[in-house]
Amino acid sequence: MSSATFACSSPAETPPSETLASQDNGNDGRIAMACTLKETANQHFKDQDYLQAILLYSQAISYDDTSATLYSNRSIAHLRLENFGYALSDATKAIECDPNYVKGYYRRAAAHMALGKYRESLKDFEHILRINPSNKEARLRLNECKRLIRKQAFEKAISVDCEKSIASTIDPDSMECESNYDGPxxxxxxxxxxxxxxxxxxxxxxxxxxxxxxxxxxxxxxxxxxxxxxxxxxxxxxxxxxxxxxxxxxxxxxxxxxxxxxxxxxxxxxxxxxxxxxxxxxxxxxxxxxxxxxxxxxxxxxxxxxxxxxxxxxxxxxxxxxxxxxxxxxxxxxxxxxxxxxxxxxxxxxxxxxxxxxxxxxxxxxxxxxxxxxxxxxxxxxxxxxxxxxxxxxxxxxxxxxxxxxxxxxxxxxxxxxxxxxxxxxxxxxxxxxxxxxxxxxxxxxxxxxxxxxxxxxxxxxxxxxxxxxxxxxxxxxxxxxxxxxxxxxxxxxxxxxxxxxxxx
Known part of the structure; x- marks a missing residue:
């Protein structure tokens, strides 16, 4: 029975179970199309064709805008192209679709890192560890964030407290070339x-x-x-x-x-x-x-x-x-x-x-x-x-x-x-x-x-x-x-x- 027939039919002529089945088939078709597009996009991503991957992920999202995976995959493709703002937005959307989707937090943390927002990145890794306390990779990255935050604070303190530049501390004239050096x-x-x-x-x-x-x-x-x-x-x-x-x-x-x-x-x-x-x-x-x-x-x-x-x-x-x-x-x-x-x-x-x-x-x-x-x-x-x-x-x-x-x-x-x-x-x-x-x-x-x-x-x-x-x-x-x-x-x-x-x- 065509959709046009359904549109013209009265409620009495269309059993509720038949209507629900039609809606389910429609949704299944859209999700299937999204999955097909995602697989093609994934291949472009693997081939490092990130622009085409983004285009296909976007098309997939038009069929299924509730998939955390699609937003997460598009996020990392944007990261590869240094579109950090778009990557951040997509990662956040992935998390909204599924608050326990770990990859979404990884993507958002990477975007924050690229923008120098280490404390925001730290929060994302902390959240991953709340979801999965045994996640060793997240703990390693959390520690790396902490190291960068300490380094950033130290460099800021040095810039305020010390007027000496790095250049002023280096004296090449006092250096000797390596004994096996054969360059110019x-x-x-x-x-x-x-x-x-x-x-x-x-x-x-x-x-x-x-x-x-x-x-x-x-x-x-x-x-x-x-x-x-x-x-x-x-x-x-x-x-x-x-x-x-x-x-x-x-x-x-x-x-x-x-x-x-x-x-x-x-x-x-x-x-x-x-x-x-x-x-x-x-x-x-x-x-x-x-x-x-x-x-x-x-x-x-x-x-x-x-x-x-x-x-x-x-x-x-x-x-x-x-x-x-x-x-x-x-x-x-x-x-x-x-x-x-x-x-x-x-x-x-x-x-x-x-x-x-x-x-x-x-x-x-x-x-x-x-x-x-x-x-x-x-x-x-x-x-x-x-x-x-x-x-x-x-x-x-x-x-x-x-x-x-x-x-x-x-x-x-x-x-x-x-x-x-x-x-x-x-x-x-x-x-x-x-x-x-x-x-x-x-x-x-x-x-x-x-x-x-x-x-x-x-x-x-x-x-x-x-x-x-x-x-x-x-x-x-x-x-x-x-x-x-x-x-x-x-x-x-x-x-x-x-x-x-x-x-x-």
């Missing part, structure tokens, strides 16, 4: 082109730079960054033969970084570069990336530029691998010096007063000026709100206006916000990074908002192209160069990352 040497502490070329070859061979020289390079660039404004004004010769290159996220993909230099030639005084944040984390050659970039900064201080990304921060580095990698390859002191140096990185660059380049995006206020950016007190860990936060974390969206960020920090902003900002500050357009794009770049907001992402086949899984942008100083018209990934040694991405993101669907 700095002569009189000076970085030369020959040194950088030898450094690149050393890293390609899987060898380390001696800590003496690593410290020297980091300290040199720290002094350079310390002297910069939060917004650096860059002058490109206003001729059609000049060239300036902007690169997006590298994320520890060292051999893809070298491919950029192969395609576009090494940095020089006539071949200047700007790397737009997220040099480290995820990829397992982050140390090699950052030391190579720092070496070029020391070699060409007025022709090689670096902006801070959201991953040049303690919370990200603890979760996504840079801290673990530095401590594995060098020491905790080296990591602390990197952290201090990342606090000195400029937040944005303005090219020929026409193009603004920052890692994340625009602001919750329509009245932010370039001078406001120049005056930002950036010598700290990124705050949870304000201009610095939004420069590092915000994302464009297609619809007009502003919306809460999918990442749980920063905002999303539309074409009207971009248009108004450019008009208010007399800019041609904006370049940002921060998001994977299939072609390596994306032009949005009527040409006013360009995203460039320079890590191809991100995390050995996404299958995207990488890209960088060339322009000349006369016309400032972006030219997009795209490329595929190149082979690298068999070290998996996230090899040094926190176990918090080892949780599977």
């Amino acid at each position: 040497h700095l002569v009189n502490g000076q970085v030369t082109l020959e040194f950088v070329q030898a450094l690149i070859e050393t890293f390609k061979q899987g060898k380390k730079l001696d800590k003496k020289y690593a410290y020297m390079i980091i300290l040199q660039v720290a002094d350079l960054f310390r002297k910069c404004n939060s917004l650096v004004d860059v002058t490109i010769p206003q001729t059609e033969y000049s060239k300036f290159t902007v690169c997006g996220d590298i994320h520890g993909q060292y051999f893809d970084l070298l491919n950029i230099f192969r395609l576009n030639e090494l940095p020089s005084e006539t071949n200047p570069y700007l790397f737009n944040g997220d040099f480290v984390d995820r990829g397992s050659f982050s140390v090699e990336c950052i030391l190579t970039l720092f070496a070029f900064k020391a070699l060409y201080p007025d022709h090689f530029f670096m902006s801070r990304g959201n991953h040049e921060s303690q919370t990200m580095n603890q979760m996504y691998g840079f801290e673990g990698e530095v401590k594995s390859k060098y020491s905790s002191t080296m990591y602390d010096l990197f952290t201090e140096t990342f606090n000195l990185l400029p937040l944005a660059h303005c090219l020929n007063k026409r193009v603004l380049v920052m890692h994340g995006g625009l602001f919750s206020s329509d009245t932010v000026t370039l001078d406001d950016i120049r005056k930002v007190d950036r010598f700290r860990q990124p705050p949870d709100e304000g201009i610095m936060c939004e420069l590092l974390w915000s994302d464009p969206m297609n619809k007009h206006g502003r919306a809460p960020s999918k990442r749980g920090v920063g905002i999303q902003f539309g074409p009207d916000v971009t248009h108004n900002f450019c008009k208010f500050n007399n800019l041609d357009y904006i370049i940002r990074s921060h998001e994977v794009k299939h072609q390596g770049y994306e032009v949005a907001h009527h040409g006013k908002m360009i995203t460039v992402f320079s890590a191809p086949n991100y995390c050995d899984a996404i299958g995207n192209q990488g890209a960088f942008i060339n322009m000349n100083g006369k016309y400032m018209i972006p030219d997009y160069i795209t490329y595929s990934e190149v082979p690298h040694p068999d070290v998996k991405p996230m090899a040094y990352a926190s176990s918090f993101f080892g949780l599977r669907s």
